[in-house]
Amino acid sequence: MHELSIAESILDIAAAEAANHDAAAVTAIKIRLGDFTGVVQEALEFAFEIARQGTIAATARLEIERVPLKTRCPECDMAGSTDFCFICERCGTPLEILSGREMQVEFIEVAEQEVTWIASR
Amino acid sequence: MDRVSVVTDIRQANQIAARENRTIFDKSGSCVLNLMSAPGAGKTSVLEATIREIAPSYRVAVIEGDLETTFDSDRIRALGVEAHQITTGSVCHLDARMVAKALTVFPTDGVDLLVIENVGNLVCPAEFNLGEDLRVMVFSVVEGADKPKKYPLMFHTSDVVLLNKIDLLPYSGVALSELLRNVVEVNPRAAIFPISCRTGQGMEGWVGWLTEELRSRRREALSTLKT
Numbered sequence: 065m066h067e068l069s070i071a072e073s074i075l076d077i078a079a080a081e082a083a084n085h086d087a088a089a090v091t092a093i094k095i096r097l098g099d100f101t102g103v104v105q106e107a108l109e110f111a112f113e114i115a116r117q118g119t120i121a122a123t124a125r126l127e128i129e130r131v132p133l134k135t136r137c138p139e140c141d142m143a144g145s146t147d148f149c150f151i152c153e154r155c156g157t158p159l160e161i162l163s164g165r166e167m168q169v170e171f172i173e174v175a176e177q178e179v180t181w182i183a184s185r
Numbered sequence: 186m187d188r189v190s191v192v193t194d195i196r197q198a199n200q201i202a203a204r205e206n207r208t209i210f211d212k213s214g215s216c217v218l219n220l221m222s223a224p225g226a227g228k229t230s231v232l233e234a235t236i237r238e239i240a241p242s243y244r245v246a247v248i249e250g251d252l253e254t255t256f257d258s259d260r261i262r263a264l265g266v267e268a269h270q271i272t273t274g275s276v277c278h279l280d281a282r283m284v285a286k287a288l289t290v291f292p293t294d295g296v297d298l299l300v301i302e303n304v305g306n307l308v309c310p311a312e313f314n315l316g317e318d319l320r321v322m323v324f325s326v327v328e329g330a331d332k333p334k335k336y337p338l339m340f341h342t343s344d345v346v347l348l349n350k351i352d353l354l355p356y357s358g359v360a361l362s363e364l365l366r367n368v369v370e371v372n373p374r375a376a377i378f379p380i381s382c383r384t385g386q387g388m389e390g391w392v393g394w395l396t397e398e399l400r401s402r403r404r405e406a407l408s409t410l411k412t
Contacts, residue, residue, distance in 0.1 A: 066277060
């Protein structure tokens with residue numbers, strides 16, 4: 065199931081950013097997920113629950129923003145339909161994809177390290 | 186609680202590995218095909234038939250990807266072509282890192298055409314770039330005319346669609362025109378070749394196209410050497 069490897073990639077990216085900021089924990093991960101990717105949201109959420117265990121993001125919530133598939137004709141500027149037809153209805157030109165292929169970690173939320181003051185004698 | 190902007194593509198690690206593979210392929214001047222399909226569409230049979238036509242004039246090598254067994258790489262070696270088998274265990278697709286690992290023991294020096302036969306799967310391989318030049322999909326006519334609409338990402342990201350088993354069209358209940366129309370709608374740019382690797386129908390067109398790709402890459406490599 066490749067949603068597991070995608071969940072692991074998400075966690076790797078989040079952990080690297082958390083390390084850059086000396087964070088104690090990752091509390092949330094926001095991703096943008098296009099409708100024209102090979103990823104099933106429910107499977108990804110399930111895989112995330114498994115993959116986050118024992119990591120710096122063990123209690124992180126996963127926020128998923130879906131991005132719809134939008135296409136456009138580069139010749140006549142007509143918007144494409146929402147089914148998977150990539151030919152312009154008006155002039156027959158191959159459509160270009162404007163959005164829907166996103167698979168991105170947009171931001172994370174972190175909890176800072178607790179600062180321990182050591183009293184000097 | 187602090188918010189940290191990340192804006193990083195989740196596919197980045199694979200993309201980096203794919204670019205490194207690409208560097209190796211460019212150095213050896215190899216044209217690389219990522220061969221994909223549903224299980225049973227005829228990838229290995231199409232590959233065998235293609236090798237028989239191409240191997241006399243070009244050096245071919247194959248990396249096979251399967252969950253289990255070496256059946257496919259054994260078949261390729263039986264044709265006198267070097268083959269390396271990746272067994273993924275449970276992973277349903279090849280990714281760039283698996284190919285990179287294979288390349289450490291299976292170098293592409295002197296190879297004109299490297300075919301990476303992916304795991305039979307119409308879903309996951311589409312998202313994993315291996316560093317290939319061309320994505321070639323095998324779609325057999327008995328899989329149903331609506332397949333392209335059901336698996337649009339795989340069809341849309343392919344450069345070539347080989348419509349295989351056309352000798353079975355009379356028994357499939359589907360017209361060739363309907364199959365072609367559905368493929369073209371999902372991917373207006375793909376080169377489509379109706380073939381039967383069993384009877385040989387249509388193979389001349391596909392092999393001719395591939396040969397022209399190899400020739401033009403050879404011409405380009407030679408002109409780069411001259412400058």
